[in-house]
Amino acid sequence: MRASSVPLAGQTRRDFLRLSGLTLAAIGGSWSLTGCGLFGDDSKAADGQSTLKIDYVPVEVLDPQVITNGMWILSRGISEGLVAQNEKGDGVVPAVASEWKVSDDHLTYTFTLRDNAQWSDGKPVVAQDFERTYKRLFTPAGGSAGGTTLGANSYQTATGIKGAQDFLAGVLTDWAQVGVKATGEHELVLTLSNPNPDFLLALTHPAMLPLPMDLVESKPKDWQNPPNYVSNGPYTVTEWVANSRLILTPNAKYWDRDNVKLGRIQVNLVEPSAAATATVPYENGETDLVQLSGPDVLRFQKDADLSKQLKQTENYSILYLAKLRSQHKAMEDVRVRKALSLALDRKTLAGVQPGQQPGVSLVTSRTAGWDDSIAIKEDVAEAKRLLAEAGYPNGQGLPPVRILVGVPDTTLADAMVDSWTKQLGIKASVDHVEAGVYTERRWQVQKGNYIGFYYGTFAGLPTWPTMVGSLWSPKNVQEISLPSDQWQAYQAVQDNKNLKPAEKTQQLNAILAAQASKPAQDIAALVGQAAKEPDDAKRLGLYKQAAKLREEQYLYLPVLWLSLFHAVKPKVQGLQLRAYPDYFYLKPLSVES
Amino acid sequence: MGLAVYIGKRAVRLVLSMVAVSILTFTLLQLAPGNFADLQRVNSGATNFGGVGTESMVGELESRYGADVPVWKQYLIFMKGAVVWDFGPSYKYASRNVQDIIAEAFPVSATLAVLAVLLALLIAVPVGVFAALRQNSKSDHATMFAVTLGHALPSYLTAAFMILLFSATLKLLPSGGWNGPEDLVLPVLALSLGPAAVLARYVRSSMLETLREEYVTAALAKGGPRRTVIVRHALRNSLIPLVTVAGPLLAALMTGTVFVEALLRIPGLGLYFANAAASRDMPLLMGTALFFALILMVTNLVVDLIYGLLDPRIRTVGGGADDGH
Numbered sequence: 001m002r003a004s005s006v007p008l009a010g011q012t013r014r015d016f017l018r019l020s021g022l023t024l025a026a027i028g029g030s031w032s033l034t035g036c037g038l039f040g041d042d043s044k045a046a047d048g049q050s051t052l053k054i055d056y057v058p059v060e061v062l063d064p065q066v067i068t069n070g071m072w073i074l075s076r077g078i079s080e081g082l083v084a085q086n087e088k089g090d091g092v093v094p095a096v097a098s099e100w101k102v103s104d105d106h107l108t109y110t111f112t113l114r115d116n117a118q119w120s121d122g123k124p125v126v127a128q129d130f131e132r133t134y135k136r137l138f139t140p141a142g143g144s145a146g147g148t149t150l151g152a153n154s155y156q157t158a159t160g161i162k163g164a165q166d167f168l169a170g171v172l173t174d175w176a177q178v179g180v181k182a183t184g185e186h187e188l189v190l191t192l193s194n195p196n197p198d199f200l201l202a203l204t205h206p207a208m209l210p211l212p213m214d215l216v217e218s219k220p221k222d223w224q225n226p227p228n229y230v231s232n233g234p235y236t237v238t239e240w241v242a243n244s245r246l247i248l249t250p251n252a253k254y255w256d257r258d259n260v261k262l263g264r265i266q267v268n269l270v271e272p273s274a275a276a277t278a279t280v281p282y283e284n285g286e287t288d289l290v291q292l293s294g295p296d297v298l299r300f301q302k303d304a305d306l307s308k309q310l311k312q313t314e315n316y317s318i319l320y321l322a323k324l325r326s327q328h329k330a331m332e333d334v335r336v337r338k339a340l341s342l343a344l345d346r347k348t349l350a351g352v353q354p355g356q357q358p359g360v361s362l363v364t365s366r367t368a369g370w371d372d373s374i375a376i377k378e379d380v381a382e383a384k385r386l387l388a389e390a391g392y393p394n395g396q397g398l399p400p401v402r403i404l405v406g407v408p409d410t411t412l413a414d415a416m417v418d419s420w421t422k423q424l425g426i427k428a429s430v431d432h433v434e435a436g437v438y439t440e441r442r443w444q445v446q447k448g449n450y451i452g453f454y455y456g457t458f459a460g461l462p463t464w465p466t467m468v469g470s471l472w473s474p475k476n477v478q479e480i481s482l483p484s485d486q487w488q489a490y491q492a493v494q495d496n497k498n499l500k501p502a503e504k505t506q507q508l509n510a511i512l513a514a515q516a517s518k519p520a521q522d523i524a525a526l527v528g529q530a531a532k533e534p535d536d537a538k539r540l541g542l543y544k545q546a547a548k549l550r551e552e553q554y555l556y557l558p559v560l561w562l563s564l565f566h567a568v569k570p571k572v573q574g575l576q577l578r579a580y581p582d583y584f585y586l587k588p589l590s591v592e593s
Numbered sequence: 594m595g596l597a598v599y600i601g602k603r604a605v606r607l608v609l610s611m612v613a614v615s616i617l618t619f620t621l622l623q624l625a626p627g628n629f630a631d632l633q634r635v636n637s638g639a640t641n642f643g644g645v646g647t648e649s650m651v652g653e654l655e656s657r658y659g660a661d662v663p664v665w666k667q668y669l670i671f672m673k674g675a676v677v678w679d680f681g682p683s684y685k686y687a688s689r690n691v692q693d694i695i696a697e698a699f700p701v702s703a704t705l706a707v708l709a710v711l712l713a714l715l716i717a718v719p720v721g722v723f724a725a726l727r728q729n730s731k732s733d734h735a736t737m738f739a740v741t742l743g744h745a746l747p748s749y750l751t752a753a754f755m756i757l758l759f760s761a762t763l764k765l766l767p768s769g770g771w772n773g774p775e776d777l778v779l780p781v782l783a784l785s786l787g788p789a790a791v792l793a794r795y796v797r798s799s800m801l802e803t804l805r806e807e808y809v810t811a812a813l814a815k816g817g818p819r820r821t822v823i824v825r826h827a828l829r830n831s832l833i834p835l836v837t838v839a840g841p842l843l844a845a846l847m848t849g850t851v852f853v854e855a856l857l858r859i860p861g862l863g864l865y866f867a868n869a870a871a872s873r874d875m876p877l878l879m880g881t882a883l884f885f886a887l888i889l890m891v892t893n894l895v896v897d898l899i900y901g902l903l904d905p906r907i908r909t910v911g912g913g914a915d916d917g918h
Contacts, residue, residue: 440626
C-alpha cells in the first residue's frame with residue numbers, strides 16, 4: 001500500500017489540479033468546439049455613442065409579407081415603401097415615391113419614384129420591384145412567400161386594388177388585369193376598384209414594402225439571412241441571432257443617408273414577460289427603449305425619475321368581446337347581449353390597469369369625426385329589464401356566461417365577470433384556455449348550455465374605413481350573425497377542399513345572403529355605399545350610420561380602449577410614437593452624446 | 594456476451610424508441626387543438642391589427658407536405674427526411690431548416706449544461722463528504738437542510754433572485770442576453786444549484802455506505818491515516834454511483850431549460866422546443882423531440898458503458914442481464 005503513505009497534501013492538490021485541469025479543458029473544449037460563433041459574430045462592435053439598444057419581441061421571419069412580428073420591425077426603417085406615415089400617423093409623407101398624382105375619380109394613383117433610391121447592394125429601386133413584390137403578395141397559396149407560412153395578403157386586398165382579391169382567390173389568373181403596373185423605371189400606377197380615402201395610409205403597411213425580388217427568387221430560402229439580406233430603407237440587417245438579437249447598421253446606399261444618425265442599432269429579441277425582472281435590463285442600462293406592461297407602468301409612474309421616461313400612446317387598441325356560437329339559444333336574443341353590454345361597469349374596469357379608458361364604441365374616439373352618438377350608454381336598470389323581458393328575470397334560467405380567454409393575463413376578464421355578477425346578479429366565469437384551444441373553440445358551436453363571448457383586442461388605423469370596413473368588418477358581422485346551424489353549414493363549405501375558389505366564394509356568399517341577419521346585410525350595404533361616396537360629409541355620415549347599426553347588434557361588445565407604454569432613456573432623441581403596430585420609425589432617432 | 598453485441602442490442606432498442614417517440618409526438622400534435630396558421634394569426638403582433646376574416650388560411654401552409662396530403666403521409670414524408678437528418682424548414686422560422694436551428698442552439702444549451710454540471714460536482718463532492726463524515730451532527734443537519742432547500746428551489750426562481758441581486762442591485766452582471774462570456778455566469782449559477790443539491794445527497798449517502806464497508810474498516814485497522822483512507826478508498830469508490838446520476842442530469846440540461854433561457858434571454862434549444870409546442874410547429878417540434886430523445890438515450894448508453902468500465906462487477910452482470918431472461 002505505497003499510495004496510502006503519500007502525504008495527504010500532495011494527494012489533494014494533485015486531485016485538485018487534475019480536476020480543475022479537466023474543468024478548464026471542458027470549458028475550453030466546448031468553446032473551441034463551437035468556435036467564436038457561440039455568442040454570434042460582431043456582438044462587441046464598438047460604436048460608442050451612436051449605438052442604440054432597443055427591446056423587441058422575438059423575430060422568426062424577416063419577410064414583410066408573412067404575418068409575424070418580423071414585419072413590424074421591417075417597416076420601422078429597414079425597408080421603405082412608396083410613402084411613410086407622418087409624425088402623428090394620420091397622413092403620409094413621400095418615401096421611395098417623391099410625388100404622386102390622384103385621378104379625379106380617386107381610382108388611379110400614379111407614383112413617381114425618386115431616381116436616387118437604391119437597395120443596400122447598390123442596385124436602383126425601380127417600379128418593377130414594386131410590381132413584382134405586389135404580384136408575390138397577391139399570388140395564392142404555395143406560389144409565394146416561400147410556401148411555408150401564410151401571407152399577409154388577406155389584409156392588403158382591403159386596400160381595394162383592382163382585381164387583387166380575385167387574383168388572390170384564384171378567380172382571376174391574368175395578372176395584367178390587376179391594378180398594379182410599372183409604366184416606366186420610375187413610374188408605378190396603382191388602380192383601385194373603389195375610391196379608398198385610406199389608400200395612401202394603407203400603403204404604409206409592411207406587406208406593401210418592396211422586396212429585392214431577384215434575390216428572393218434566386219435564394220428563396222436564404223435571402224432573409226445576413227449577410228444575404230438586402231434592404232432599401234435607412235438601415236439594413238447585418239446580424240440575426242434568433243431569440244437573441246438583430247443588429248442593424250446604416251444602409252450606405254440609402255438616398256437620404258445624411259439624415260440617418262445612428263451607427264448601429266442592437267435590437268434585443270426578448271420574449272414578453274410579466275416577471276418581476278422584466279424591466280431590469282432597462283434600469284441596468286442594457287437597453288434604451290422598452291415596452292412596459294401593467295405593474296411596471298404603475299411603478300414607473302410613482303417614481304420621480306422614471307415617470308419622466310414613460311411615454312404613453314393613448315387609445316392604441318380596443319378590447320372587445322365577441323359572441324360565441326352555442327347550441328343554447330340565450331345569446332341569439334339581442335336583448336340578452338344588450339343587457340350584458342349595458343351592465344358592464346366600464347369606468348371601474350378602466351381603473352384596473354393604467355392608461356385605460358371606457359370603450360364605449362368599437363370605433364375609438366381617436367377617429368376624426370367621432371362623437372358619442374354611436375356610444376353605448378350604460379344602464380343597469382334597463383339591462384335588468386331587458387333580461388327579464390327575454391325570460392331571464394334576475395338571471396334565472398340563464399346559463400353561466402363565459403368569457404373565453406386565450407392570452408396569459410385574465411385580469412380584465414375577471415373584472416368583467418365581477419361587473420356582471422355584481423350589477424346583474426347573474427352567474428359568469430372566465431374560461432381560461434391555452435392559445436390553441438382558444439383558436440379552435442372561438443369558431444365552434446359550443447355544446448349544451450355553454451354560452452358567452454370570446455375575448456380579443458384589435459388595433460388599426462383610426463379612420464372610418466378601417467374601423468368600420470376592416471375591423472369587425474361587414475363580412476365578419478354577417479358571419480357572426482348566422483344562426484348556429486347555418487354557421488356549421490358555412491364552415492363545411494369553407495373546409496371543402498373539392499371546391500374551386502370561385503365556387504367556394506359563390507357558395508359562401510349565397511349562405512350569407514340568405515341567412516345573415518337583416519341588420520348585418522344593411523351594414524354591408526352602408527359600408528359599400530360609403531366606399532363609393534366621393535363627398536366627405538356624406539361618406540362620414542354613412543360610416544357612422546353603419547357603425548351605430550353595428551353597435552346595436554351587440555354581437556361585438558366594446559369594453560376598453562387601451563394605451564401602450566414605453567420607457568425611453570432621456571438620451572434617445574427624435575422618437576415619434578404613433579398608434580400603429582410599428583410604434584415608431586427608426587430614421588429620426590439619434591442618441592445624445 | 595461481447596461488448597459489441599451489447600452495444601448493438603442497445604442501438605436496436607434506441608431505434609425502436611425513436612420510432613415510438615416520433616409516433617407519439619406526431620399523434621399528440623395532431624390531437625392538440627388549434628394549428629400553426631391560426632395560432633400564428635392570434636399570437637403575432639399583426640393579428641390584433643386589421644380585419645382578419647374567418648376563412649381558414651391553413652391551406653397556405655403546405656408546400657412541402659401539400660395541402661391535401663393526409664396526416665399519415667405527412668408523417669412518412671417527415672420521417673423520410675428525418676432519418677437522413679433533414680427535418681425540412683420550420684413553420685415558424687420559415688427561412689431556416691430545423692437541423693440548422695438545432696446546430697445553432699444546441700451548442701448554447703450544451704455549454705451551459707456542461708458548465709453547470711461541472712460546477713455542481715465541484716460543490717456537491719466536498720459538501721457531501723463533509724456531511725457524511727459528520728453524520729447526524731449539527732453541521733450534517735445544517736448542510737442537509739441547505740441542500741434540501743437548494744433542491745426545492747426551481748432554477749427559474751434562483752435565476753430571478755440572481756438577476757435582482759447581481760444586476761438590479763449590485764449592477765455587477767448583465768441581466769441576460771447572449772453577447773459574451775459574462776453572460777454565462779448567471780445561467781450557470783442558476784442551473785447548477787439544483788443539480789449540486791441532488792448530487793450532494795448522493796455523495797453523502799454513497800459515502801456513508803462505503804465508510805461501512807469492510808475494506809475501509811480494514812484499511813483503518815491497518816493503521817492507515819484516516820484522511821488518506823477516506824480519500825483513496827472511500828471517496829473514490831463512493832463516486833462511482835454518481836456517474837449514473839450526473840449523466841441524465843447533464844442530458845436534461847443539455848436539451849435546454851425553458852424558464853432559465855426565457856428569463857435570461859439565452860438563445861438555447863429549450864426555448865425553441867417550448868415555442869414549437871406552443872405554436873404547433875410540426876417540423877421543429879418533431880425535430881427537437883427526436884433530438885432530445887437521442888441525446889437522452891445516447892447519454893444513458895455512455896453512462897452504462899462508463900459504469901461498466903469503472904466497476905467490473907456491473908460489466909459481467911450487465912451483459913448477462915441484458916438478455917432479458
